[in-house]
Amino acid sequence: MAAVWVGVKGTVKDSPGFSAGRDADGIRKAISGLGTDEASLISILTQRSNAQRQLIVKEYQAACGKELKDDLKGDLSGNFEHLLVSMTLPPAVFDAKQLKKAMKGSGTTESLLTEILASRTSKQMKDVGDAYYTVYGKSLGDEISSETSGDFRKALLFLANARRDESSKVDEPLAKKDAEMLYNAGEKKWGTDEDKFIEVLSLRSLPQLRLTFDAYQNICKKSIEDSIAGEISGHLEDLLLAIVKCARNTAAYFAERLYKSMKGAGTDEYTLTRIMVSRSEIDLLEIRTEFKKLAGYSLYSAIKSDTSGDYGNALLKLCGGDD
Known part of the structure; x- marks a missing residue:
């Protein structure tokens, strides 16, 4: 699971000479002393990879009989607490919790749903869906369905169901065909066929989309971003523009x-x-x-x-x- 969440351009890497037992003990001492040793907590948790942090969490539980995140919550507060607790969660669980938070209570935080669903790969979304079900006993798709509506919901569900092609192969004729279809679905007709935009932007691989955007510019003499902004509005517009941005440069x-x-x-x-x-x-x-x-x-x-x-x-x- 980890490989899906680790890239070559991260600032945090595995710490050499790592010992989960030693770190768990260091954290226990930082929390249990008189007053908290925040500097030690920071130096341990921010300088270990997430995979290493998961081992620390296990060791801490075994040694102290309590969950590390509960002890952090009991000892810290505010943004610092939220940051350190977030770092103890596996990445897919962290995303699942963010999505739950976006849909909790009255009103939905659409910008948060948009950010996560537009930027994660299909493999990551599969993990997030599994984590969501494990933590909440509910399907992410079902929750999105009940909290959102219309074309915005349709696009979110495509993304949540991890249906984007992940191959690096590109298909020139398909890019031209998709570009034509988008032109015909938007700029060229009275009213917009949002479904076509949702399908192409949610299903094609990112390299394929970049090719399609170039073909679109050739046919339409304007960028796909300009067309989306002109043809589509509201939360769907925000989501589709976020997908385009991530396809161009995440x-x-x-x-x-x-x-x-x-x-x-x-x-x-x-x-x-x-x-x-x-x-x-x-x-x-x-x-x-x-x-x-x-x-x-x-x-x-x-x-x-x-x-x-x-x-x-x-x-x-x-x-x-x-x-």
Whole structure:
């Protein structure tokens, strides 16, 4: 399962000379002493891969008879607690919990559903679906069905059901055919056939989509983004544009999300935490590069000026360096 969640452009890697027993003991001491030793918690949890953290969680449970996440919750608070607890969860469980949170209570957080479902691979979504069922005893698809509606629901279900082609082979004639179909479904007709956009954008592989976007530009003389923005509205528009961004450059999509989470008055710590935790072993190095391009300053400096205390220190460790 781990390989699906680990990329070559992460800032967090397996720690050499790792001992789960030693780390579990270090964490126990950091929590159980008089006052909490936050620095030790940060240096252990942010400098171990998620696979290693899962072993620490097991060791801690065996040694202390309690769940590490419960002890962290009992000892810490606020954003720092949320960050460290998030890091003790397997990635698929973390995503499942985010999706549950997006659909809980009155109203749905569509932007959160969009971010996760637009950016995860089919293999990752299979894991998330399994984790969702294990944790909540309900099917992710059923929950999405009851919490969303219309074409937005239809597109989310395509993505949740992990139906995107993952092969790296591309098919030129298919790209032309899809581009023609999208042109005929949108710009060329009165009214828009959203189904065609949903199917192509949810089912084709990312390299195939990039080819289709080029073909589309040739036929239509405008970008697929411009057409979607002009033809489609609301949550479906946001979702389809997110898929296009991720197909073109996933790291740039997340860089923009991070930039928006810290721009202006107030920081959206929830988004900041989620992206830093979920991308730290996949492509955070690439996201840092894209962030610098977009903002003109480094992700490290943005986090440093926008967060503080133990929460800020832990995020800076995950960030892994300045650019």
